[in-house]
Amino acid sequence: MNPGIIASIAAIGVFCLTLGLSYPLLALILDGMGLSPGMIGLNAAMTPLGIIASSPFIPPIARRFGAWFVCVFSLCLAAVLLMLMAVFRDVTIWFLLRFLLGIANTVIFVTSETWINQLAPPKIRGRIIGLYTTVAAADLQPAARPFRIDRILDAYGAHCRQCPPSDTHRVVG
DSSP, rough: OOOHHHHHHHHHHHHHHHHHHHHHHHHHHHHHHHHHHHHHHHTHHHHHHHHHHHGGHHHHHHHHOHHHHHHHHHHHHHHHHHHHHHHOOOOOHHHHHHHHHHHHHHHHHHHHHHHHHHHOGGHHHHHHHHHHHHHHTTTTTGGGGTTTTTHHHHHHHOOOOOOOOGGGBBBBB
């Protein structure tokens, strides 16, 4: 299989993993920090706001710097942004980090969508896109099974007020 197709499928997997895990996990962490549901919702809204704000600018940026560079940069940026959320416990900073995560994820999504459509050979395009969308729909949750919610929350120093005691947590997915 073409390495570009594999990269595209991997990129959409990362996109779905960062969104699929960050929304519930960060909501639980913010809840454990004692934030109101309204503030948690406002904070969660920053990612889609970043998606909406950045969408028109991605094609010209990809043309100028190259789609491969922009996608790899965004993959690295998404990883750094998620790590910075563990470093900074300030909700105000999280608003900016989640907005930037929305931008990084949009670049990953747009470039992977473009690649898959350009690189899939016409004879097997349906199968390739089927695999691509399966990875996207699966959200790679089975890959996250080793990560238990209570361990992740403990790593952040947060505890969910609405979760059962730690020994009854089950794996993600």
